[in-house]
Amino acid sequence: MLIMKCPKCNKYISSALLAEIATIACEHCGADVAVNNVLVSSNGFTFDRRDLLKRFFRYRKLLDEVIDEHSSMEENPVSSAVSKSSIKQFLNILQGMMTGARDNFRMQFLAPLRVKIRYNKHECSGVFFNLSMEGARIEIPSSNPLPRVKGQAYIHFLLPERQEVLSISGEICWTEKAKNGKRDKHSVGISFHELDSSVRSVLWRFISESANEEQK
Numbered sequence: 001m002l003i004m005k006c007p008k009c010n011k012y013i014s015s016a017l018l019a020e021i022a023t024i025a026c027e028h029c030g031a032d033v034a035v036n037n038v039l040v041s042s043n044g045f046t047f048d049r050r051d052l053l054k055r056f057f058r059y060r061k062l063l064d065e066v067i068d069e070h071s072s073m074e075e076n077p078v079s080s081a082v083s084k085s086s087i088k089q090f091l092n093i094l095q096g097m098m099t100g101a102r103d104n105f106r107m108q109f110l111a112p113l114r115v116k117i118r119y120n121k122h123e124c125s126g127v128f129f130n131l132s133m134e135g136a137r138i139e140i141p142s143s144n145p146l147p148r149v150k151g152q153a154y155i156h157f158l159l160p161e162r163q164e165v166l167s168i169s170g171e172i173c174w175t176e177k178a179k180n181g182k183r184d185k186h187s188v189g190i191s192f193h194e195l196d197s198s199v200r201s202v203l204w205r206f207i208s209e210s211a212n213e214e215q216k
Contacts, residue, residue, distance in 0.1 A: 001041045001096070002049070007033055014041075019049070042096025043089070052097060063094045107131045107207050115157040117188070119147040119172065126185075128157070133204060135170065135192050139185040142178035146186055149175060153190050159206050166202065169193045 002018040005011070009029040018024065018038045025032050038049040052059065070087050073079040112127040115138055126140035138155070147153060151172045158165050170190040178184035195203065 003039050003041050003046075004035060004037055006031065007036075040097055043093045045093055045097075047097060059094065059098060063091075063098055066091050066094055107210055113157065113160070115155050118154040119151055120145065122147075126188075129187065131203075131207065133192075133195075133200070133207065135173070135190050138188045138190060140188060142184055142186055144186065146175045146177060147172045147188055149173070153188070155190070159202070162202070162206075164202075166199055168195065168199065 003012045003014045006013050006026040008031040011028040013026055040047045040049050070091050073084050108130050109128050115126050124144045126138045129137040129139050149172050153172055154169050156165050156167050170192040173191045174189040176187040178186050
């Protein structure tokens, strides 16, 4: 959960959009305030989101290790109930931390990654402008009609060096019409529906590993 302290009333504002917006109306006093000093709250623990982002990949590796340890304990008949409960609690904390840290992590593409998108009974090819665990911005040729906002979209794409096609459905959040005719492209913002666990795992590893390579 993402939270921040309101500078007017000193109460905590909670919103999943804090990583995405510049200002927000306080849910307690109603004042419009600038989004600043965003925190991540996870199972009773609170972390500065900026610190989490700086240590993003360190915590990601730790999370992978804790997942493995949790699975190992669950399969081990001699592991105590106390140990199993503790490792599960630790896992929940880390997962909450990483969810808060990665909500706004959007992978930008230097090289085009092609995608097929179906909407409004139309189907066309496009490219990802950016991609996150929650959604994507896709550019499509200006020769295609703009999707309808709040309409459903279905995308299919192949990640580099992988052979299985990923299929994701979502809702059209916004559209931007091409400005220069055929020389420009329409932009489409899509919010993903809940991802299948296998798709989420593959997508998460691709985004985090690609971002890690960029920061080396």
